[in-house]
Amino acid sequence: MYDANQEQTSTPFFSQPIAERIWNAKYRYNTAGEVLDNSVQDTWERVARGLASIEAPSDQPATRAAFVNAMQNFKVLPGGRILSGCGTNRNVTLSNTFVMRTIPDSVDGIMDTLKDAALTMQMGGGIGFDFSTIRPTGTHVRGLDCLAAGPLAAMDIFDVTCKMIVKGMGRGAMMATMRCDHPDIEAFIVAKSDRSRLRNFNLSVMVTDAFMDAVAEDTTWNLxxxxxxxRRLRARDLWNNIMKQTYAAAEPGVLFIDRINAQNPLRYLETISATNSCAEQPLPPYGTCPLASVNLAQLVLSPFTPDARLDVAQLRNLVRVAVRMLDNTLDVSRYALDAQWEQAQNQRRIGVGVTGVADAIAMLGARYGSSKSVFLLGSWMQTIQNAAYQASALLAKERGVFPSYNADAHLAGPSIQNLDPDVRELVRKHGLRNGTLTTIAPTGTTSMFAGNVSSGIEPIFSTSFSRVVTNPGGSKSSERVMDYAAWQFSQMHGADTPLPDNFVTAADLSPQDHVAMQAAAQKWVDSGISKTVNCPENIAFDEFKTIYHEAYDAGCKGCTTYRPNNVTGSVLSV
Known part of the structure; x- marks a missing residue:
């Protein structure tokens, strides 16, 4: 399953000061004024010890060694909750992603959901809600003989609570979704036009296939x-309202909700209507999923030479180890609610992803967004998907399938049908330990910790830039940072040597380059992908609108864009 006896390399030094700063601020274990992680090696060993604690005593030393070796040199990056919380005495969750219960359309139901959300946020979870279940503004409430305040009023309460509970977490701790046929959808779309409102929420509209057809055919749409x-309105008018708002302010995002449900490996158990705060993890009520990413930038052999290649054998091995790490995480983690624990145990969702993709592409001499890079990313994700399913099938043989597993229904799903025949046969024979296996999350902070490798499947933002960081006590400062691949090239060839022409950054790419990369990865990912399509500020509105149609036609599960504007800011500046 994995090679626990691979030679362990020495702990790497931090390639850039910001990496050590992030380790100190986010992941180093300090308690009661005492420093318990004296080095990054101590952090990795603490995490490995915690994750291996559920193994049989005789297996723990080899498992710990495998986990440590996978994390060394930043090859596997567990989610930030795991890095900071595993193996500590802190009452925190190790899972990055949660979706709360279906919100009942009652005062009691809304407030009970709010309490559950506060407890989850207090333990460090990012959460999502579907507000479509709350009756629209102005409808009659029979029991109280008054008019309903509507879902946005409830969102305001949740927003204030998040600000109170998680001071310092910042914007985007929560996700709010609403169906495109809810009567309050137009108010939802423009809710964040007020720059003081809903700052702790990301917003996404759940767009159905029927709505996309109505837009294409220019027909009316029922709320x-x-x-x-x-009410009835022209579908294209509603679509243009979404497009105008996101053109101006980068929100709301769009979720192609019917595709999300049709391609969900657990579609036979649930209907999904919300995602976590960054939209990479569609989840059912009380759903949760721990995350980890394989750092492809650390797997390139002979970088910047004609012989450059990705170590695919090591990639497969790291994915197998990551699957076991995350499966163990489900049992080691704490949960705010019993229902979250039960859902985690019954479905055993995990999310193995990637980071450093753009750096790896540059190190191989390809251009991000080119046909070669699309092919490379697709082939790497196919390798990861097959390795993850193979590992989960072998875990099922060892530990048993996840309790909600239905063999016939699961084997009929697209995720299984796309697997290599030998892996598909292994799944048929042993079943699966995990309900979902792959996702691509944003890895901003952990990627910086790993030497500022490119985040997730995003392009290189800039080869050198300033990043605003929050210091202990809440003050802000700016730190100069260099992209990992550019830094490595300068180490090999000298700081004055110009970068190769294939080094492209977000500003050099067309929106179509972004969509092509997202679609290439999505074919081999169970869950969602956190990806932003960067657009030039001067892009025409009519051209901008086509991006969403292109993402839909390309098979993406959602689309989020960013065009420089006067409403939103950025933590990064060239």
Missing amino acids: VWDGTVM
Whole structure:
């Protein structure tokens, strides 16, 4: 399953000061004024010891060694919650992603959900909600003989609570979704036009296939509540409202919700209507999923030479180890709610992903967004998907399938059908330990910790830039940072040597380059992908609108864009 006896290299030094700063601020274990992690090696060993604690005593030394070796040199980057919390005495969750219960349309139900959310945020979880279940503004509330305040009023309460509970977490700790046929959808779309409102929420509209057809055919669209058509409007007018708002302010995002449900490996158990705060993990009510990323930038052999290649054998091995690490995480983690624990145990969702993709592409001499890079990313994700399913099938043989597993229904899903025949046969024979296996999360902070490798499947933002960092006590400062691949090239060839022409950054790419990369990865990912399509500030609105249609036609599960504007800021500046 994995090679626990691979030679362990010495702990690497931090290639850039910001990496050590992030380790000190985020991941180093300090308690009661005492420093317990004296080095990054101590951090890795603490995490490995915690994750291996559920193994049989005789297996723990080899498992710990395998986990440490996978993390060394930043090859596997567990999610930030795991790095900071595993093996400590802190009452925190090790899972990055949560979706809360279906919100009941009642004061009691809303407030009970708010309490559950506060407890989850307090333990470090990022959370999502579907507000489509709350009756629209102005409808009659029979029991109280008054008019309903509507879902946005509830969102305001949740926003204030998040600010109170998680001071310093910043914007985006929560995700709010709403269906495109909810009567309050137009107000939802423009809710963040007020720059003081809903700062702790990301917003996404759940767009159905029927709505996309109505936009294409220029027909009317019904806004419905409780089976009653409340209003009708032109589908294209509603679509243009979404597009105008995201063109101006980068929100709301769009989730192609029917595709999310159709391609969900667990579609036979649930209907999904929300994601975690960054949209890479569609989840059912009370759903949760721990995350880890394989750092492809550390797997390139002979970088910047004609012989450059990715070590695919090591990639497969690291994915197998990561699957076991995350499966163990489900049992080691704490949960705010019993329902979250039960859902985690019954479905055993995990999310193995990647980071450093753009750096790896540059180190191999390819251009991000080119046909070669699209092919490379697709082939790497196919390798990861097959290795993850193989590892989960072998874990099922060892530990048993996840309790909610239905062999016939699961084997009929697209994730299984796309696997290599030998892996598909292994799954048929042993079943699966985990309900979902792959996702691509944003890895901003952990990527900086790993020497500022490119985040997730995003392009290199800039070869050198300033990043605003939050210091202990809350003050802000700016730190100069160099992209990992550019830094490595300068180490090999000298700081004055110009970078190769294939080094491209976000500013050099077309929106179509971004969509092509997202679509190439999505074919081999169970869950979602956190990806931003960067657009030039001067892009015409009509051209901008086509990006979303292109993402839909290319098979993406959602689309998020960013165009420089006066409403949103950025933590990065060239």
